[in-house]
Amino acid sequence: MDERLPLIVVTGFLGSGKTTLIRRFIETAEGGDSGLMVNEFGEAGVDHRLLVHASEAVELIDGGCLCCARRADVAKAMHDLVRMAKDGSRAGGGLRRAILETSGLADPAPVIATLARDPWLKAHVRLASVVAVVDAVAGLRNLEHRPEARRQVAIADTVVITKGDMRAAEPTARLAAAVRAISPDARILDIQDETFRLGDVLAGRESLHAPPSPFLADAPDHDSEVSSFTLPIEGALDWPAFTLWLSALLHAHGDRILRVKGLLRTTSSDRPLAIHGVQHVMHPPTHLSADDGGPSFLVFIARGIRKAEIERSLARALDLCGSGANVPEPVRRGAPLREGAAPAA
C-alpha cells in the first residue's frame, strides 16, 4: 500500500474559483483533514484568512509566482507539511492529504518538477491529481487568449467548470469542447451538476490511475504551444526497450511533454499495463486484467513536439534496441504517419 501523502495540485486562472472550491471541500467532514499550501500572486494573506478551518496546516508561500524563484519555498512547504502530517502530537498531525493552490498566473509544471527532483519528497509525497478550475464566464476567453490558462488545462487530469449558474456564463458544452481541444482525455466536471462531489476531485483518490482510453481523434494542431495525439502500438511492446526510450525522452524533453499515458501490452507481463506521467514524474504502472482495454496505445500532450517526431523517435529506439516490431512500418521508414490516426476505442 502506498503510504505517501497524496498531493492534489489545484490550478486555474485568476478568479476562476480555486479558493472557493478548496474552502468548500475543507468545510466538509471528508476534507477537514487536509493540509493546504497557498501561493497567491501579489495577495499574500488573503487566502490564508479564508482558509481558517485548517489554518494550523496552511503553508502560505509568499513572495510571488510559483514558476519563478520560489520553488525552493514550495519544496520547503511540502517538507513541513509532510512532517506535520507524520507528527500526530502537533497541529496538523494526522493529515490525510495536501492540497496546493497555485497562483492564477502560475504554470503548475515547475511545482510538479520540484516534486520530481526532490528525493525526500518523492519518497513521502504522491502526486494524486492535478485539477484545473475553469470558470464559465471568463474561461473561454482565457483559454483563447492566455497561454497560461491553456498550459494549466493541458497539464490537468481533471477540469472543474465553475460559475455555470451566472447569467453571463457560456454553455458548458462550449467550455467542454474548448477544454477537449487542449486535453482530449481530461475528466471534465461541472460544479453545478447534481452528481458533482467535491471529494471526487480533492480527496486524493487515484484519478491519475484510472485505466486510460485513447483519444478518439488527435486534437487539431491549431495551437502550436500544446498539441495532443495518440500513437497506436501494434503487438506487444518490448518493455525494456520502451523504458529506455521513454526515460531518455523525459530526461531530454520532460519540460515539453506535459502528460503521457497509455495502455500497453508488453513483453514483460501477460496483463496490459496502464502508464501515467506528468512531465518528469512517472507514476508506477498499474497492471490491468487481461481482458481490459483494446489495442495498445500511447497518448501525449506536448508543447512544441509533433506526433511524427515522437513516432519516428520510438521506432528508431526500438530498432536500436533490436526490437522494432511494434510501430507501424511507414514510421520506421521515416515517412510521416497520417495525422489523426487513432486506434479504435
Next chain:
Amino acid sequence: MCEVCAIFGAGEHWSDFARQRDDRFPFEDILHYRAERRRRIAMLNALVQPLGLVCEDWDGEALALTDARGRTKIAPTLGDVWPIAESLSGRGIDPLSEDFIAPMREAPAHG
C-alpha cells in the same frame, strides 16, 4: 536483499515494472524480473557504447556507469542514467535526434 547495503535487489522506479503484478517487490517473479533487467542493460550498453561508457547492474536495483578512464558513477534508477551518462561523456542524450546521441552540447538541466 543485500544485508550490507540494505538493498532489496528490485527497483521501485516505474521502469522497473517488468513484473507480472503490482507488488512492491516482485519476489514471486524475481527470475523474470532479473531476465528483463539483463536484457535492458544489454540494450543500454548498446546505446551508451558510442559515448565510451559501460553499464553494469548494481545489486539488481541500481546501475553503475563507467567511462574509459575508470570513473564510475551509480545511477539509482534508469531516470538517473541519462544525466550521469551526459556528465561522464560530455555528450547529450536526445531520443528525438537521428542517432539518439546528440552532438556535443550543454546537458539539459532536468534529470
